[in-house]
Amino acid sequence: MSEFLANILLIDDQLDNLRVLSALLSQRGYQVRKARSGYMALETVKVNLPDLILLDIKMPDMSGYQVCQHLKTALETREIPVIFLSALESTFDKVKGFQVGGCDYITKPFEMDEVLVRVENQLTIQRQKKLLLEQNKQLQQEIRDRQRAEAEIRLLLKMTQAISEAWDFETA
Numbered sequence: 001m002s003e004f005l006a007n008i009l010l011i012d013d014q015l016d017n018l019r020v021l022s023a024l025l026s027q028r029g030y031q032v033r034k035a036r037s038g039y040m041a042l043e044t045v046k047v048n049l050p051d052l053i054l055l056d057i058k059m060p061d062m063s064g065y066q067v068c069q070h071l072k073t074a075l076e077t078r079e080i081p082v083i084f085l086s087a088l089e090s091t092f093d094k095v096k097g098f099q100v101g102g103c104d105y106i107t108k109p110f111e112m113d114e115v116l117v118r119v120e121n122q123l124t125i126q127r128q129k130k131l132l133l134e135q136n137k138q139l140q141q142e143i144r145d146r147q148r149a150e151a152e153i154r155l156l157l158k159m160t161q162a163i164s165e166a167w168d169f170e171t172a
Contacts, residue, residue, distance in 0.1 A: 004031035009050035038062030057086040074103035
């Protein structure tokens with residue numbers, strides 16, 4: 001079994017878009033899963049969390065905005081980056097995408113190179129966030145260890161002072 005760069009979920013009701021994006025991303029080493037509806041996507045995410053989601057806005061059962069809102073309210077999925085892919089070009093639509101939790105917005109018809117660059121950019125940001133969280137955990141543990149060591153040293157110092165100030169060992 002080969003190692004994938006990342007697990008990407010494509011959500012689009014247009015089969016042609018799924019085929020083109022899936023082929024492009026798979027050729028670049030990504031594991032790609034597909035969902036043709038918002039409901040299917042939400043069920044798919046419960047089974048296996050993706051590293052990144054590419055999400056169409058205009059879908060028949062539930063809009064991409066609604067899907068993103070569901071993802072961003074759930075503790076397990078709120079940190080998954082969502083890139084909107086949409087033919088909607090207005091500033092209002094783009095702003096709404098960011099307001100509901102999207103991290104990027106690509107207008108259709110999309111350029112393949114642009115999609116790849118934006119996907120890699122978001123995955124890099126995600127990896128850096130995870131690395132920072134791990135480093136923070138390690139630093140917090142180091143702080144706790146040092147605080148414990150300092151408390152032990154203070155105790156030993158008090159004991160040493162008590163012994164040196166006492167007339168005899170029994171008194172100390």
